[in-house]
Amino acid sequence: MFQDTVVIIPAYNELDTIFDVVSGLRNLYPELPVVVINDGSTDDTALEAGRAGAIVINHSFNLGYGATIQTGYKYALCKGFKFLIQMDGDGQHGPEDIPALIVMVKKGECDIALGSRFLGFGDYQSSFVRSAGVLFFRQLIRLLTAIKITDPTTGFQALNREVFSLFTRDFFPSDFPDADVITVLSRLKFEIKEVPVRMYPSSGRSMHHPFNVVYYLFKQLLSAFLIPIRSHQTYLKE
Amino acid sequence: MxxxxxxxxxxxxxxxxxxxxxxxxxxxxxxxxxxxxxxxxxxxxxxxxKYEILAWLTQTIGAVVHTTALFLFAILFLILVGIFFSIRLSSLSTQVKNLIQELAIARLEIDELKRGKADT
Structure with a gap:
């Protein structure tokens, strides 16, 4: 099932969780290569990830969440992988949900499968701000693309090579690739599907959730509204 | 003047x-x-x-005194300089990001090669 597939985990100061996340994956799927991209952590995240059996790529300094997963895409592209799974390093995502995600992409039912915490496994509790944000981006994506995405900020995804090679281009945001990236994919006619996944409580601060909510909202809004008036060439520029 | x-x-x-x-x-x-x-x-x-340039500018923008035109254009110039540097900064930060990413992947490959050599 995991031929030509790689898991990438962006990590910034995830010392408490990274070992369990990587070893959990390695135990469950020994044949699946796990790549941890250490985004200039100030603790021993890289060491722990390596000890658990991950291939570790180290950024010289902190670049941000988007740039970190993009390093994973670039690695997967240059190593010739055909499929890619990305998940967070804070233990929020369960490795047992990986087959459901990757099967969708491998069967060709979609180009990108997004793991949604709001479909089926309904025990996920989130903060008011986060719920409001999710609701807002759902509507925004719906408005811009006419597709319904229940969990637009999910970091648990499976992608095929066409999608992750597109994401290695310069348009891909360095900070928070969420609603804007989904909108780009939809505009370029990629097939997007959601798959129900479990979401465990985050054991620490996730780098996917920004502190600066106002900046995040502004940035997503601006880029999402610019997408329809941008030329397709913007996304194909190296 | x-x-x-x-x-x-x-x-x-x-x-x-x-x-x-x-x-x-x-x-x-x-x-x-x-x-x-x-x-x-x-x-x-x-x-x-040519002082007439300033006089003409003042009249064109509808200012009353010449100093207004002077300050307005000075500020406008600084705003444009700021935007110019923001553009340069954006492209530089993309270049730095790409470099760090390539360096990180290249470093991993060097380590793997070294390890491969050590094993043989």
Whole structure:
């Protein structure tokens, strides 16, 4: 099932969780290569990830969440992988949900499968701000693309090579690739599907959730509204 | 424009010119960025050479006194310089990001090669 597939985990100061996340994956799927991209952590995240059996790529300094997963895409592209799974390093995502995600992409039912915490496994509790944000981006994506995405900020995804090679281009945001990236994919006619996944409580601060909510909202809004008036060439520029 | 004002403007413009040339000579400022500041020097000297330019500008924008036009265009110039640098900064940060990513992947490959060599 995991031929030509790689898991990438962006990590910034995830010392408490990274070992369990990587070893959990390695135990469950020994044949699946796990790549941890250490985004200039100030603790021993890289060491722990390596000890658990991950291939570790180290950024010289902190670049941000988007740039970190993009390093994973670039690695997967240059190593010739055909499929890619990305998940967070804070233990929020369960490795047992990986087959459901990757099967969708491998069967060709979609180009990108997004793991949604709001479909089926309904025990996920989130903060008011986060719920409001999710609701807002759902509507925004719906408005811009006419597709319904229940969990637009999910970091648990499976992608095929066409999608992750597109994401290695310069348009891909360095900070928070969420609603804007989904909108780009939809505009370029990629097939997007959601798959129900479990979401465990985050054991620490996730780098996917920004502190600066106002900046995040502004940035997503601006880029999402610019997408329809941008030329397709913007996304194909190296 | 009084002689005192003219002398002051010329001193400022010449100082900017000399400072920029010196910075370029010492290699602290690249030639490609120097033109912007040399242009600033020329703009300061313009009203000294031909005061009518300032008078015309003031009238065109509907200002009452010349100083308003002067300050307005000075601020406008600084805003444009700021935008120019923001553009440069955006492209530089993309370049730095790409470099760090490539370096990180290359470093991993070097480590793997070294390890492979050590094993054989």
């Amino acid at each position: 009084t002689t005192r004002q003219k002398v002051f403007a010329i001193v400022i413009a010449v100082s900017i010119f000399l400072l920029i040339l010196e910075l370029v000579r010492r290699g602290k400022l690249k030639e490609e960025y120097s033109w912007l500041w040399l242009l600033a020097g020329v703009i300061i000297i313009l009203p000294v050479i």
